[in-house]
Amino acid sequence: xxxxxxSPKYLFRKEGQNVTLSCEQNLxxxxxxxxxxxxxxxxxxxxxxxxxNDFQKGDIAEGYSVSREKKESFPLTVTSAQKNPTAFYLxxxxxxxxxYGYTFGSGTRLTVV
Amino acid sequence: AQSVSxxxxxxxxxxxxxxxxxxxxSYGGTVNLFWYVQYPxxxxxxxxxxxSGDPLVKGIKGFEAEFxxxxxxxxxxxxxxxxxxxAEYFCASTGVLxxxxxxxxGTGTRLQVFP
Numbered sequence: 001x002x003x004x005x006x007s008p009k010y011l012f013r014k015e016g017q018n019v020t021l022s023c024e025q026n027l028x029x030x031x032x033x034x035x036x037x038x039x040x041x042x043x044x045x046x047x048x049x050x051x052x053n054d055f056q057k058g059d060i061a062e063g064y065s066v067s068r069e070k071k072e073s074f075p076l077t078v079t080s081a082q083k084n085p086t087a088f089y090l091x092x093x094x095x096x097x098x099x100y101g102y103t104f105g106s107g108t109r110l111t112v113v
Numbered sequence: 114a115q116s117v118s119x120x121x122x123x124x125x126x127x128x129x130x131x132x133x134x135x136x137x138x139s140y141g142g143t144v145n146l147f148w149y150v151q152y153p154x155x156x157x158x159x160x161x162x163x164x165s166g167d168p169l170v171k172g173i174k175g176f177e178a179e180f181x182x183x184x185x186x187x188x189x190x191x192x193x194x195x196x197x198x199x200a201e202y203f204c205a206s207t208g209v210l211x212x213x214x215x216x217x218x219g220t221g222t223r224l225q226v227f228p
Contacts, residue, residue, distance in 0.1 A: 033216065040122070042203060042220035058215065090157070092216070101147065102216055104157040 002027045006091050006105035013112050021076045021108045023091035030096045032074035037088040086112050115140045119219035134189040134222050136204030146187040147205040199226045
């Protein structure tokens, strides 16, 4: 079945460490997105990529970095510069037109200890 | 900047009551509009979407939404809710720029339905 796989499901990080969250899709979608979900704040866009080797900052990109070297993969690195990284992170993808809606992964819960 | 507003943060209803959740978007051009639902511990699921055509959109599980361009609104409705509708509901929009644009979400509405 086609879909988006995010790993790991749970991640613990010590303060000052960088961590990378994985997002892989086998839907042949062009566009991929990273969102952060916090209670009462909905989903906020971190980064998005509409095509391989290109990506744009979303509304809360500070302290995060991404790469898009392959169409099916869009990893997110949470750097030590991110002041409040504990959150639920969701990856999404859509086709070129967006007409079929966006497919979401099951998320990664990151906790800083 | 493009934005989506959901004014109801927490709604509590009894089973069989009618539901209307408000959503307003700010983008002045052509928009695509979505409602997503997130049941406790589950993925985000698409309830319905509006791209063009009939402004009254029917989705899954008996939900519908009406696009009113003059009011920049896309409110979600259900005539009779069930306990299983307890979830968080998100309105979202994209602008149409000839390519896939970013999907912007509202802050969500938590719905609790009591038997």
